[in-house]
Amino acid sequence: xxxxxxxxxxxxxxxxxxxxxxxxxxxxxxxxxxxxxxxxxxxxxxxxxxxxxxxxxxxxxxxxxxxxxxxxxxxxxxxxxxxxxxxxxxxxxxxxxxxxxxxxxxxxxxxxxxxxxxxxxxxxxxxxxxxxxxxxxxxxxxxxxxxxxxxxxxxxxxxxxxxxxxxxxxxxxxxxxxxxxxxxxxxxxxxxxxxxxxxxxxxxxxxxxxxxxxxxxxxxxxxxxxxxxxxxxxxxxxxxxxxxxxxxxxxxxxxxxxxxxxxxxxxxxxxxxxxxxxxxxxxxxxxxxxxxxxxxxxxxxxxxxxxxxxxxxxxxxxxxxxxxxxxxxxxxxxxxxxxxxxxxxxxxxxxxxxxxxxxxxxxxxxxxxxxxxxxxxxxxxxxxxxxxxxxxxxxxxxxxxxxxxxxxxxxxxxxxxxxxxxxxxxxxxxxxxxxxxxxxxxxxxxxxxxxxxxxxxxxxxxxxxxxxxxxx
Amino acid sequence: xxxxxxxxxxxxxxxxxxxxxxxxxxxxxxxxxxxxxxxxxxxxxxxxxxxxxxxxxxxxxxxxxxxxxxxxxxxxxxxxxxxxxxxxxxxxxxxxxxxxxxxxxxxxxxxxxxxxxxxxxxxxxxxxxxxxxxxxxxxxxxxxxxxxxxxxxxxxxxxxxxxxxxxxxxxxxxxxxxxxxxxxxxxxxxxxxxxxxxxxxxxxxxxxxxxxxxxxxxxxxxxxxxxxxxxxxxxxxxxxxxxxxxxxxxxxxxxxxxxxxxxxxxxxxxxxxxxxxxxxxxxxxxxxxxxxxxxxxxxxxxxxxxxxxxxxxxxxxxxxxxxxxxxxxxxxxxxxxxxxxxxxxxxxxxxxxxxxxxxxxxxxxxxxxxxxxxxxxxxxxxxxxxxxxxxxxxxxxxxxxxxxxxxxxxxxxxxxxxxxxxxxxxxxxxxxxxxxxxxxxxxxxxxxxxxxxxxxxxxxxxxxxxxxxxxxxxxxxxxxxxxxxxxxxxxxxxxxxxxxxxxxxxxxxxxxxxxxxxxxxxxxxx
Numbered sequence: 001x002x003x004x005x006x007x008x009x010x011x012x013x014x015x016x017x018x019x020x021x022x023x024x025x026x027x028x029x030x031x032x033x034x035x036x037x038x039x040x041x042x043x044x045x046x047x048x049x050x051x052x053x054x055x056x057x058x059x060x061x062x063x064x065x066x067x068x069x070x071x072x073x074x075x076x077x078x079x080x081x082x083x084x085x086x087x088x089x090x091x092x093x094x095x096x097x098x099x100x101x102x103x104x105x106x107x108x109x110x111x112x113x114x115x116x117x118x119x120x121x122x123x124x125x126x127x128x129x130x131x132x133x134x135x136x137x138x139x140x141x142x143x144x145x146x147x148x149x150x151x152x153x154x155x156x157x158x159x160x161x162x163x164x165x166x167x168x169x170x171x172x173x174x175x176x177x178x179x180x181x182x183x184x185x186x187x188x189x190x191x192x193x194x195x196x197x198x199x200x201x202x203x204x205x206x207x208x209x210x211x212x213x214x215x216x217x218x219x220x221x222x223x224x225x226x227x228x229x230x231x232x233x234x235x236x237x238x239x240x241x242x243x244x245x246x247x248x249x250x251x252x253x254x255x256x257x258x259x260x261x262x263x264x265x266x267x268x269x270x271x272x273x274x275x276x277x278x279x280x281x282x283x284x285x286x287x288x289x290x291x292x293x294x295x296x297x298x299x300x301x302x303x304x305x306x307x308x309x310x311x312x313x314x315x316x317x318x319x320x321x322x323x324x325x326x327x328x329x330x331x332x333x334x335x336x337x338x339x340x341x342x343x344x345x346x347x348x349x350x351x352x353x354x355x356x357x358x359x360x361x362x363x364x365x366x367x368x369x370x371x372x373x374x375x376x377x378x379x380x381x382x383x384x385x386x387x388x389x390x391x392x393x394x395x396x397x398x399x400x401x402x403x404x405x406x407x408x409x410x411x412x413x414x415x416x417x418x419x420x421x422x423x424x425x426x427x428x429x430x431x432x433x434x435x436x437x438x439x440x441x442x443x444x445x446x447x448x449x450x451x452x453x454x455x456x457x458x459x460x461x462x463x464x465x466x467x468x469x470x471x472x
Numbered sequence: 473x474x475x476x477x478x479x480x481x482x483x484x485x486x487x488x489x490x491x492x493x494x495x496x497x498x499x500x501x502x503x504x505x506x507x508x509x510x511x512x513x514x515x516x517x518x519x520x521x522x523x524x525x526x527x528x529x530x531x532x533x534x535x536x537x538x539x540x541x542x543x544x545x546x547x548x549x550x551x552x553x554x555x556x557x558x559x560x561x562x563x564x565x566x567x568x569x570x571x572x573x574x575x576x577x578x579x580x581x582x583x584x585x586x587x588x589x590x591x592x593x594x595x596x597x598x599x600x601x602x603x604x605x606x607x608x609x610x611x612x613x614x615x616x617x618x619x620x621x622x623x624x625x626x627x628x629x630x631x632x633x634x635x636x637x638x639x640x641x642x643x644x645x646x647x648x649x650x651x652x653x654x655x656x657x658x659x660x661x662x663x664x665x666x667x668x669x670x671x672x673x674x675x676x677x678x679x680x681x682x683x684x685x686x687x688x689x690x691x692x693x694x695x696x697x698x699x700x701x702x703x704x705x706x707x708x709x710x711x712x713x714x715x716x717x718x719x720x721x722x723x724x725x726x727x728x729x730x731x732x733x734x735x736x737x738x739x740x741x742x743x744x745x746x747x748x749x750x751x752x753x754x755x756x757x758x759x760x761x762x763x764x765x766x767x768x769x770x771x772x773x774x775x776x777x778x779x780x781x782x783x784x785x786x787x788x789x790x791x792x793x794x795x796x797x798x799x800x801x802x803x804x805x806x807x808x809x810x811x812x813x814x815x816x817x818x819x820x821x822x823x824x825x826x827x828x829x830x831x832x833x834x835x836x837x838x839x840x841x842x843x844x845x846x847x848x849x850x851x852x853x854x855x856x857x858x859x860x861x862x863x864x865x866x867x868x869x870x871x872x873x874x875x876x877x878x879x880x881x882x883x884x885x886x887x888x889x890x891x892x893x894x895x896x897x898x899x900x901x902x903x904x905x906x907x908x909x910x911x912x913x914x915x916x917x918x919x920x921x922x923x924x925x926x927x928x929x930x931x932x933x934x935x936x937x938x939x940x941x942x943x944x945x946x947x948x949x950x951x952x953x954x955x956x957x958x959x960x961x962x963x964x965x966x967x968x969x970x971x972x973x974x975x976x977x978x979x980x981x982x983x984x985x986x987x988x989x990x991x992x993x994x995x996x997x998x
């Protein structure tokens with residue numbers, strides 16, 4: 001019986017039960033308040049009956065929900081520690097990691113509805129696991145019901161003509177809204193905490209400076225964790241991308257805001273934004289399918305012409321099938337809209353009076369743009385470039401598919417380079433145990449990535465904010 | 473002191489300078505135009521290269537064969553339960569192979585040829601047939617017409633994607649006969665002149681490499697590989713059919729540029745395929761299995777169904793979390809938040825989060841959801857949670873913009889008739905801002921749908937052969953499928969990947985289309 005409870009699909013059941021209780025609470029509260037209202041109108045009640053209903057429902061639902069959530073997070077752990085406490089001594093003397101693995105297998109077997117294996121002890125423990133799970137589940141349900149009942153009675157007693165139910169309900173809603181907004185903070189805290197925690201574990205095994213300035217990276221096979229080649233590759237590819245995106249994006253923005261008529265603008269601007277809407281994996285495929293082979297054949301052609309012209313004796317370029325140039329080029333195309341659309345906004349925000357003044361002095365359009373508009377919009381443009389750089393540094397799929405896996409420092413753009421993001425993906429896909437330095441190094445790389453992009457983003461956001469204040 | 477006479481405005485120097493300045497202006501304008509042209513050209517190159525690949529995957533070739541479902545082969549005694557029949561791929565494949573051997577008896581007795589003939593169709597291709605028969609066991613013992621997909625390499629060959637091929641129609645062959653060495657000699661006056669000159673031009677282009685090229689001569693169901701030829705005579709190894717098939721016909725000769733050793737398809741397989749095609753047993757049909765099959769290691773059997781369902785499940789989780797939380801958060805920040813340090817921090821935070829690389833969210837998911845909470849790997853639930861955190865800032869920023877655009881008069885009017893702040897927001901401001909918030913939410917979901925990197929880190933890149941039935945099942949997603957197919961080595965995956973990209977882009981276009989429609993329909997200027 002208790003074992004049967006162990007298989008119960010808890011989540012939905014609990015939610016349905018709580019929803020039922022809450023709507024019951026709502027009706028009780030509402031009916032009670034209506035009674036005041038109906039009492040010959042002698043008493044004026046502060047809040048509409050519905051709000052009394054909401055108030056009771058809120059107090060029925062929320063405490064029970066907290067219990068249910070706590071169970072969802074901690075339930076498994078409680079069952080495990082109870083079971084571990086009951087295990088015979090020879091189990092308890094196992095190293096904690098082995099015990100965890102054993103308990104994992106127990107939980108899995110218990111989950112498969114009646115383990116029918118040969119090992120008597122094992123199946124007995126699995127059954128006991130189910131029993132304990134059933135007990136914990138039952139007590140969680142009991143506790144949830146009890147707190148619902150407690151909340152319900154407490155709230156019901158409050159219902160009175162003068163009770164400010166609406167204020168209380170709205171206070172509750174506002175708290176809920178605040179919690180929703182706080183999820184953004186929780187996310188950041190989660191990111192920083194998890195990256196820091198795993199990175200610190202990594203740095204306890206690999207010295208920090210060796211990681212940051214070592215020149216040999218070989219995380220997959222041996223334990224060489226010098227990340228400098230990755231930083232170099234990331235930098236190189238982002239540089240190539242910006243060499244494309246900065247001039248193209250900037251000139252596109254200038255043309256659109258200063259030269260183009262409204263019809264051209266209305267058509268070209270959304271089309272440019274399509275570039276930003278295409279998933280990056282599609283760019284990666286494009287790089288792999290079209291750009292990388294093209295670059296390779298151009299590089300091979302350069303090599304052969306140089307050799308046949310007698311300028312070099314050996315091939316000058318590496319001409320790899322995947323190359324930094326291919327990844328950088330495609331990434332540059334991807335980043336164009338990030339530069340153009342923000343630059344376009346800031347150029348448009350430059351007051352028309354500045355332009356008119358320049359024209360009045362006899363300046364041509366390009367002189368006005370070069371000497372008046374661009375200097376005025378410069379901070380915003382720099383911000384857009386910084387945001388684009390941070391995009392390029394953090395971009396993953398294009399480099400994973402088109403940049404390569406080899407960690408090296410080479411000035412040759414047709415060689416394959418690897419980046420921070422490529423290595424994170426390479427380290428964390430496939431089977432991963434959470435404790436090896438190999439896996440942990442991915443988090444250290446993630447931390448570096450996070451810090452670098454955060455740095456660029458903060459500066460850019462700051463600049464944009466300052467700039468907005470200047471002209472608004 | 474001398475009076476400096478004001479220089480006349482139209483002196484020669486000034487005019488020259490003006491000309492120069494005007495030229496600089498035109499140049500500047502051209503730079504802008506070429507920047508836009510570059511971006512548009514890049515976009516169209518991207519789309520054209522993907523679409524042209526995808527179109528070739530829109531259809532594929534299937535082989536038709538008639539087969540008697542011999543119970544001794546597909547349901548031998550002791551293995552005749554429907555479940556056994558459904559699993560009996562060996563039996564069904566044996567039926568197919570014997571059918572092919574009947575069609576091409578020359579291959580009999582030759583192990584290499586038999587294997588090559590069997591390779592026309594992948595073994596696993598008969599699985600749907602086995603399942604269909606198992607579902608309807610009365611068919612056992614009956615005759616059945618079955619269609620199975622052709623091997624991907626031959627499919628590519630028929631689509632002309634394996635190698636460039638030059639073709640020439642030969643003159644009338646008067647006689648086809650077998651020689652003493654087992655070869656076939658065709659003869660006809662001047663019948664092979666055209667082929668000779670074609671070979672000569674190819675030799676002029678590539679030199680001796682032309683010798684390695686296969687020259688296949690086909691007439692109806694018969695095909696031979698040319699060994700030697702003159703203007704009137706041609707000797708060849710027979711690959712399919714018989715010598716007499718050539719008599720009185722005008723065969724077609726094809727020179728395949730890629731030498732046989734460098735291809736995945738042999739000349740013999742090409743000959744058989746051409747023969748089957750001539751018999752009308754190979755036909756090109758719409759590639760519906762791309763939408764109805766799940767992933768496979770064989771390109772011609774693979775489909776995107778599991779990934780589509782996985783993506784939908786992931787989006788469901790993402791939408792259920794990110795949209796309400798995003799709306800509530802933006803309502804709080806825009807309407808209720810007091811201006812203090814905490815809300816300022818939240819705001820900076822949200823703007824920052826929107827620019828954090830997506831892969832960092834993947835790391836968060838791997839460390840917190842998988843490592844700390846112990847949620848299952850590869851599950852749409854975890855993917856959805858990670859993507860929800862990822863899209864939350866986007867949705868919040870968009871919703872705040874929509875709330876901001878609601879004129880204060882609406883709030884003031886609601887407050888003036890005695891509504892509380894909460895009531896004014898939920899009864900009046902939110903409904904007015906609804907379309908704007910909704911468009912922001914869809915745009916956020918569209919971004920989440922195309923996101924790949926975080927899903928890789930939480931293990932959604934695993935090979936998934938079954939359609940996931942719930943958010944905790946192992947699953948993959950459309951963009952991840954694009955990634956894993958794109959990194960396969962075989963050529964046939966390229967058009968398949970492009971086709972999946974087109975499916976993905978169609979979803980995105982639909983979502984963006986809804987946004988454009990909503991904006992047109994509901995946009996209000998106050």
